Amino acid sequence: MKTKRKKAAIIIIGNEILSGRTLEKNSNYICNQLTEIGIICKEISIIPDEKKKIIEKVNNYRLNFDYVFTTGGIGPTHDDITSESVTAAFDDKLVINKEAKSRLENHYSDDLFTKSRLKMAYMPSKAKLIDNPVSIAPGFFIENVFVFPGVPKILEVMLSEFLRTFEKQSKIFKINITTILSEGIIGEYLTSVQQTFKDLEIGSYPYFKKNSFGVSLLVKGEDKKKVDLAGKLIIEFLESKNGQPRLF
Amino acid sequence: MKTKRKKAAIIIIGNEILSGRTLEKNSNYICNQLTEIGIICKEISIIPDEKKKIIEKVNNYRLNFDYVFTTGGIGPTHDDITSESVTAAFDDKLVINKEAKSRLENHYSDDLFTKSRLKMAYMPSKAKLIDNPVSIAPGFFIENVFVFPGVPKILEVMLSEFLRTFEKQSKIFKINITTILSEGIIGEYLTSVQQTFKDLEIGSYPYFKKNSFGVSLLVKGEDKKKVDLAGKLIIEFLESKNGQPRLF
Numbered sequence: 001m002k003t004k005r006k007k008a009a010i011i012i013i014g015n016e017i018l019s020g021r022t023l024e025k026n027s028n029y030i031c032n033q034l035t036e037i038g039i040i041c042k043e044i045s046i047i048p049d050e051k052k053k054i055i056e057k058v059n060n061y062r063l064n065f066d067y068v069f070t071t072g073g074i075g076p077t078h079d080d081i082t083s084e085s086v087t088a089a090f091d092d093k094l095v096i097n098k099e100a101k102s103r104l105e106n107h108y109s110d111d112l113f114t115k116s117r118l119k120m121a122y123m124p125s126k127a128k129l130i131d132n133p134v135s136i137a138p139g140f141f142i143e144n145v146f147v148f149p150g151v152p153k154i155l156e157v158m159l160s161e162f163l164r165t166f167e168k169q170s171k172i173f174k175i176n177i178t179t180i181l182s183e184g185i186i187g188e189y190l191t192s193v194q195q196t197f198k199d200l201e202i203g204s205y206p207y208f209k210k211n212s213f214g215v216s217l218l219v220k221g222e223d224k225k226k227v228d229l230a231g232k233l234i235i236e237f238l239e240s241k242n243g244q245p246r247l248f
Numbered sequence: 249m250k251t252k253r254k255k256a257a258i259i260i261i262g263n264e265i266l267s268g269r270t271l272e273k274n275s276n277y278i279c280n281q282l283t284e285i286g287i288i289c290k291e292i293s294i295i296p297d298e299k300k301k302i303i304e305k306v307n308n309y310r311l312n313f314d315y316v317f318t319t320g321g322i323g324p325t326h327d328d329i330t331s332e333s334v335t336a337a338f339d340d341k342l343v344i345n346k347e348a349k350s351r352l353e354n355h356y357s358d359d360l361f362t363k364s365r366l367k368m369a370y371m372p373s374k375a376k377l378i379d380n381p382v383s384i385a386p387g388f389f390i391e392n393v394f395v396f397p398g399v400p401k402i403l404e405v406m407l408s409e410f411l412r413t414f415e416k417q418s419k420i421f422k423i424n425i426t427t428i429l430s431e432g433i434i435g436e437y438l439t440s441v442q443q444t445f446k447d448l449e450i451g452s453y454p455y456f457k458k459n460s461f462g463v464s465l466l467v468k469g470e471d472k473k474k475v476d477l478a479g480k481l482i483i484e485f486l487e488s489k490n491g492q493p494r495l496f
Contacts, residue, residue, distance in 0.1 A: 016451055018289045020280030021466065025271065027294070032268030041266045043301075046275070046292035053291075076431045077452040078439040108432070116435025153456055183324045184356070187364025191326040203264055204325040208401055218269065 005169055006039045009065040011057050012046040013072035013082055014150055026071045026148075026155050033159055038169025039067065049073055054085035062089070062145050069159075072150030074139065076116035082147060083123055083140075090142055092124035099129060100138050107136040130162050174220040175231035176248040179238045182206070183215055189237050190217070197230045199223060253417055254287045257313040259305050260294040261320040261330055262398055274319045274396075274403050281407055286417025287315065297321055302333035310337075310393050317407075320398030322387065324364035330395060331371055331388075338390055340372035347377060348386050355384040378410050422468040423479040424496040427486045430454070431463055437485050438465070445478045447471060 010030055016022040024046060031041045042065060047053045054073075061068040073082030087094040101121040105113055120137040130139035130146065134154045139147050139162075146162070148155050179186065183204055194202045200221040207216055217234060221227045231247070238245035258278055264270040272294060279289045290313060295301045302321075309316040321330030335342040349369040353361055368385040378387035378394065382402045387395050387410075394410070396403050427434065431452055442450045448469040455464055465482060469475045479495070486493035 015449065016453055016466070017276075018279055018292065019468075020276055020278075020283050020289075022453070023273065023276045028265075028268055028271045030268075031266055035268050041268075042296060044266065044292075044294035046294075048290060075452070075454065076435040078435065078442045079451055112432065114432050114436065116439075117432035119435070151454055151456065184360065184362050184365035187324040187326065187367070188362065191364075194326045201263065203327055204323070205264055205270070206323065206399055208399065218264070220267075 006066040007042045008034055008039050008067040008069065009042055009061045010044045011054070011061060011068065011070040012044065012150075013049060013054060013070060014046075015048050015079070017046050018048055026150065026152055029152070029156055030069055030071075030159060033163055035172070037163060037166055038172060039166070049079050049081055051081050051085045051088070054082060055089045058086055058089040058145060062143065066144060068145045069148060070145065071148045071155055074120065074137070074147060074149050076114075076119050080119070086142065086145060086147055087124040089145075090124055090126070092126055092142070094122050095125045096121050097123045097127060097129065097138075097140070100140075103136055103138060130158055132158050133161065134158070170222060172220055172222060173224045173227045174218060175227055177217045177219070177231060177234055177238070178207075178214055178246045178248070179217070179243040180212070180214040181238065181241060181243040182213075185241065186215065186238070186243070190234070193230055193233055197221070197226055200226055200230055202230065254314040255290045256282055256287050256315040256317065257290055257309045258292045259302070259309060259316065259318040260292065260398075261297060261302060261318060262294075263296050263327075265294050266296055274398065274400055277400070277404055278317055278319075278407060281411055283420070285411060285414055286420060287414070297327050297329055299329055299333045299336070302330060303337045306334055306337040306393060310391065314392060316393045317396060318393065319396045319403055322368065322385070322395060322397050324362075324367050328367070334390065334393060334395055335372040337393075338372055338374070340374055340390065342370050343373045344369050345371045345375060345377065345386075345388070348388075351384055351386065378406055380406050381409065382406070418470060420468055420470060421472045421475040422466060423475055425465045425467070425479065425482055425486070426455075426462055426494045426496070427465070427491040428460070428462045429486065429489060429491040430461075433489065434463065434486070434491070438482070441478055441481055445469070445474055448474055448478055450478065 010027050017024045027044045034041050073080045123140045124142050127140035127142050132138050134157050203218040205216045219230050235245045258275050265272045275292045282289050321328045371388045372390045375388035375390050380386050382405050451466040453464045467478050483493045
């Protein structure tokens with residue numbers, strides 16, 4: 001019954017995230033998009049703009065996951081070293097991609113097509129382009145490594161367009177239940193449900209809002225019947241404890 | 249002149265982040281707090297609630313960084329497996345920490361001190377407690393690994409209190425300059441400044457706001473004179489190109 005689900009990993013590249021200057025949101029966008037088509041993200045790494053580190057991480061991930069997504073470091077400035085690093089990871093040559101160059105040439109007038117901007121046409125010789133309808137400069141992929149820019153608005157358009165070319169995996173069913181009871185009260189019962197349904201993933205997430213707190217429970221799995229049954233058992237338990245369960 | 253600055257890494261544990269359900273903000277908070285006291289965060293990993301994965305990552309990071317911070321997975325439910333995993337990483341025994349148990353006992357009335365809640369007192373035998381003024385259940389540390397909860401409001405209070413015990417590292421100076429010019433226009437000049445000042449870190453971050461776009465430049469380093477000089481050169485260059493530089 002259980003399908004061999006495709007696994008992905010994400011590499012976020014940028015000192016500005018590690019210093020705390022920038023709140024990183026690209027990985028959340030990518031994870032949601034992947035979940036949507038049934039691909040599981042298994043790991044995210046956030047690393048500095050350091051060539052050695054990028055090479056090491058790309059090489060580790062591309063061998064261990066079906067898909068690897070990178071964001072950041074493909075712009076026109078000196079700290080944009082993702083393309084050369086990915087090229088080195090694949091032991092490929094960094095070359096001017098003619099199609100990428102031609103798109104940039106068409107986009108910028110002659111005096112604005114600077115040496116810095118030409119930098120964005122350099123890619124591994126085996127790279128295939130990922131379209132950028134927003135700011136033209138394309139991303140690329142080589143084998144199972146997909147290289148995207150770090151500017152959220154550009155990444156989001158590029159990624160959602162590009163993922164249409166991916167095959168949709170089998171659906172994951174889920175049920176979300178909230179309760180006013182705390183984890184300490186419901187923990188033992190949840191453990192027993194998890195032990196009964198080993199295929200399912202039962203997550204428990206406390207929340208604290210302005211005037212209320214409680215726990216949000218997420219039951220997920222590929223077998224809809226099991227998900228529904230586990231959800232029903234949990235709701236019955238919560239009702240028996242006056243936990244005011246709500247189903248989403 | 250260059251000090252041996254302490255390096256940190258962060259491990260964020262939780263399936264809810266990898267599925268895209270939760271936007272992860274704890275690492276940004278930790279990075280900002282670390283930057284404040286002069287510690288550099290060099291890497292962040294976000295991994296699932298899987299024992300093997302947690303052990304592997306903790307063991308890799310604790311040998312390669314001065315400090316390792318983990319968040320998530322120390323609550324009372326079945327999916328909270330960080331304590332047992334960190335214990336295994338250190339080849340230690342998972343035991344009831346008496347002080348932690350006593351704090352929980354004092355906090356909860358007898359009928360509310362459930363078996364699930366007692367789970368939160370289990371730690372490596374060599375663990376030392378990290379106080380939790382919000383919800384009492386303490387975090388802990390063992391050697392250079394610091395284990396925090398994942399609920400942001402609790403983590404934030406615990407971490408900022410705890411970091412007061414850390415020695416402040418030497419200051420990092422920085423200058424932030426914005427310009428209306430794009431990276432493609434200023435990239436070449438920035439490269440030359442970076443080549444002149446190899447000790448400095450010069451970052452370039454395009455921004456897109458409602459009615460404006462441009463680039464935000466960050467010049468950082470331990471030598472204030474060099475930071476100021478590089479900043480001055482960049483501002484002069486931007487002025488010469490009508491880039492309307494603004495200094496922050």
